[in-house]
Amino acid sequence: MRLIDGGIRRRYTFAKKRHGTQAESAETVNIILFEPHEAEKGALPRGDRRVRHLLSVLRAGPGDSFAAGILNGKKGSLEILSVNAESLSFRFVPGSPPPALLPLDIIVGLPRPLVTGRLIKDLACLGLRSLHFVRATLCEKSYLSGSLWQKQEYRQHLLEGLQQSGTTLLPEVRLHERFDSCLACFSAAPHAYRASAVSATPAAAAAPGSGDSCRCVLDQRTEIFLRDIPPRGAAVLAIGPERGWIEAELEKFKTAGFLVCRMGPRILRTEAAALAASALMLSRMGYM
Secondary structure, eight states, X not given: OEEGGGTTOSOEEEEEEETTEEEEEEEEESSXXXXXXXXXXXXXXXXXXXXXXXXXXXXXXXTEEEEEEETTSOEEEEEEEEEOSSEEEXXXXXXXXXXXXXXXXXXXEOOOHHHHHHHHHHHXXXXXXXXXXXXXXXSOGGGGGSHHHHTXXXXXXXXXXXXXXTOOOOOEEEEESSHHHHHHTTOSOTTOOXXXXXXXXXXXXXXXXSSOXXXXXXXXXXXXXXXXXXXXXXXXXXXXXXXXXXXXXXXXXXXXXXEXXXXXXXXXXXXXXXXXXXXXXXXXXXXX
């Protein structure tokens, strides 16, 4: 058996066709992911993107082994048994359980689909346990009707985030067409929030270690800084759309126990603010 680079520790990428030419994707593969039924079957069709990656990018063959994992399950290794014109046969050897999702939930005012896809990937990579996208008052309604949501293309961005981070647990992702329905997910009393078990990921609903949570909504109309918020066992962040939250939305956040705060004097794009605030909060909570 030949273990390729200790699993897939280097940065390997899938190739995608764009406008008739081959272009390198931003997708980085540090783990090969399978659905449970795929691991049980032990075979993938030759046209599967993972098979193309193994054969064309990694130049793999029978006897080679790679880091792999079952979605929402254990990490382990994949050993290629055989390859023919129709399929690739493999054996999955389960190993250690994946790291738990982190007790941070985020609400984001719905960005345009291209930005949303990138954000889903990066937030999944960070290990957040739930991502809530809401059509705020100043969001474009047309963002709801794209294929990202209607055809559930966002799932591929989730998988790319897991492949980058080398883990298997999918965070919960929700799209809210109404602002009030989003806040209803956080209707528990402040400092007692527990994520709802909507996704197929058990860890997504795991209770925070200390059982309490801080809630912060970002807005420039305050002198309270996110960096000064005392860390708790869990946290909820709310990041506005590109045009921001309206005053009525901020009042509803306050009623739900959110503290209005800012990161600094500069106004960031939604994508940058979401990633920077998540990293800052996870650092304050001791996870980064």
